[in-house]
Amino acid sequence: MNKTIITVREAALDVLEKIDKQQSYSNLLLNQVIQKGKIKGPDIGLLTEIVYGTIQRKMTLDYYLQPFLRKKPENWVLNLLRLSLYQMVYLDKIPERAIFYEAVEIAKKRGHKGIASFVTGILRRIQREGIRSLDLIEDPLEKLAISTSHPLWLVKRWHEQLGLQKTEEMCKHNLHAPVQAARVNLHKASKEEVIRLLSEEGFNVEESSIVPEAIRVLRGNIAHSDVYKKGYVSIQDESSMAVGHALTISPNLKVLDACAAPGGKTGHIAELLKGTGRVIALDLHPHKIKLIQENADRLGLANIDAQVMDSRELSRKFKSESFDRILVDAPCSGLGVLRRKPDIKYTKNEQDVLSLSKVQLNILNESADLLKKGGILVYSTCTVDQDENFGVVHHFLEQHSDFEPQPLQLPVTLSKFVGSSSHTLQILPQDFGGDGFFIASFKKKD
Known part of the structure; x- marks a missing residue:
C-alpha cells in the first residue's frame, strides 16, 4: 500500500482533531499540515477534499453513523469513522477496500487492535446494510439542517429572515467549494496580461463577469504563482x-x-x-x-x-x-x-x-x-x-x-x-x- 496515501488520511485526521480541540480555522490548519508534512501534488487536493468534505458534511455523517454506534466512541475514533464514511459516500473514485485498509491501519497506530476491530466492524456493517434515508426525518427544517449539515437554530433563523427557498438554496450552495477569485493590480499590469502570464504558469483562469478588475481561477492556487509574488494580483472574493x-x-x-x-x-x-x-x-x-x-x-x-x-x-x-x-x-x-x-x-x-x-x-x-x-x-x-x-x-x-x-x-x-x-x-x-x-x-x- 502506498505510504503517501496513508499519510494523507493521517494528516486529515490530525487536522480534524486540532479543529475540535483548538477551535482553530480549518484553512489555517490545513496549510500548516501541508507544509509540515511536505504533502505535494495530487495529495494536497485529496487531503483538502477529505478535510473540508468531512467538516462540511459532519451532521449528515453523524446521522448516517448513529444507528451503528451503541455509544459515542473517543473523538479521534469518531473523526476516523467520519472521514472514512465521507469517502465511501461522496468520493466514488476511491475503492472501499483502500478506505477500510487505511482506516484500520490508522486505528492500530493510534489505538490498539480492539479499536481497529471496532472500526472495521462499523464500516463493514455500513457496507452491508447501507445508510439510512434522510426521508425518515419528517420536519422539513430539521431535514434541511441534517441533509446540509447546518445547525437547526441557524436554519430556523434564516428561514424566518429569508424564507424557505433562499434558505434551502444557500444551505445547499454552502456545501460546494468556492472558486478562487483575484483582483488585478492595474498599476502593475493589465487584466489581459495577468491572464496570459498565469496561463503560461499553468493556471486556468478567466475574466470575472461581476467585477471589472477581477479574474476567476478555475484550476490551481495562484498564491504560489510568480504573478502573485510580483504583486500583479491579490486574492480576494x-x-x-x-x-x-x-x-x-x-x-x-x-x-x-x-x-x-x-x-x-x-x-x-x-x-x-x-x-x-x-x-x-x-x-x-x-x-x-x-x-x-x-x-x-x-x-x-x-x-x-x-x-x-x-x-x-x-x-x-x-x-x-x-x-x-x-x-x-x-x-x-x-x-x-x-x-x-x-x-x-x-x-x-x-x-x-x-x-x-x-x-x-x-x-x-x-x-x-x-x-x-x-x-x-x-x-x-x-x-x-x-x-x-x-x-x-x-x-x-x-x-x-x-x-x-x-x-x-x-x-x-x-x-x-x-x-x-x-x-x-x-x-x-x-x-x-x-x-x-x-x-x-x-x-x-x-
Whole structure:
C-alpha cells in the first residue's frame, strides 16, 4: 500500500482533531499540515477534499453513523469513522477496500487492535446494510439542517429572515467549494496580461463577469504563482471587491479602513486611489498590521499607513472630520463564508450574532464623528444575518440624524443585487458564487 496515501488520511485526521480541540480555522490548519508534512501534488487536493468534505458534511455523517454506534466512541475514533464514511459516500473514485485498509491501519497506530476491530466492524456493517434515508426525518427544517449539515437554530433563523427557498438554496450552495477569485493590480499590469502570464504558469483562469478588475481561477492556487509574488494580483472574493467600489474613490482622498486585517480591501482602496491620497489601515493585532504592510510592499503601494489600534477607541487618536471616506468592515459572525470556513457552522450560536451586532454599532458610532461633511461611510460584513446587517444600519441611522442613506454606486453587474432602498446590498452565496456579503452606504449631511 502506498505510504503517501496513508499519510494523507493521517494528516486529515490530525487536522480534524486540532479543529475540535483548538477551535482553530480549518484553512489555517490545513496549510500548516501541508507544509509540515511536505504533502505535494495530487495529495494536497485529496487531503483538502477529505478535510473540508468531512467538516462540511459532519451532521449528515453523524446521522448516517448513529444507528451503528451503541455509544459515542473517543473523538479521534469518531473523526476516523467520519472521514472514512465521507469517502465511501461522496468520493466514488476511491475503492472501499483502500478506505477500510487505511482506516484500520490508522486505528492500530493510534489505538490498539480492539479499536481497529471496532472500526472495521462499523464500516463493514455500513457496507452491508447501507445508510439510512434522510426521508425518515419528517420536519422539513430539521431535514434541511441534517441533509446540509447546518445547525437547526441557524436554519430556523434564516428561514424566518429569508424564507424557505433562499434558505434551502444557500444551505445547499454552502456545501460546494468556492472558486478562487483575484483582483488585478492595474498599476502593475493589465487584466489581459495577468491572464496570459498565469496561463503560461499553468493556471486556468478567466475574466470575472461581476467585477471589472477581477479574474476567476478555475484550476490551481495562484498564491504560489510568480504573478502573485510580483504583486500583479491579490486574492480576494468578488463580493469583497464590491466594497471598494461602494466607497466611490477619487484621487487624493484620505480614507480610514477601521477594521483592516487581513488587508484585501485596504489594498483595493489604495489601488483605486491610483497611488494618490492616503489609506489609514487599523487593526487590534500587531502581527496582522505587519501582514497588511507586507502586502502593501508586495503590491508596490506607498499610500498605505497601517497602525495598531482598537477601532472602538478611534476618537482618542483622530480629530473630528479628518477623513473623506471611512470603511467599517466590521467583525461579524462570518455566516456568509461557510464554504471557506465550514467549521464556523458548529462553533457559533445565536447569542454570538446578537452580541456582535452591538460591537458593530459601537465601531460605527465611534467612526461617525471622524467623517467630513459630505463624506461617505461604508459598513460591510461577510455575513447574511439581518440583525448584523439591516438591523445595525437601522439603529445607526436612528442614532445619527446627521447621516443619510447614500445610494450605492457599483459596477452594473452588481447593481441588480442592490435592495429597493438603494443604499444596501445583500449578496447571498448562490447569487453568483461569491461570498455572502452585506454593504451599506451613508453620507454625512453638508
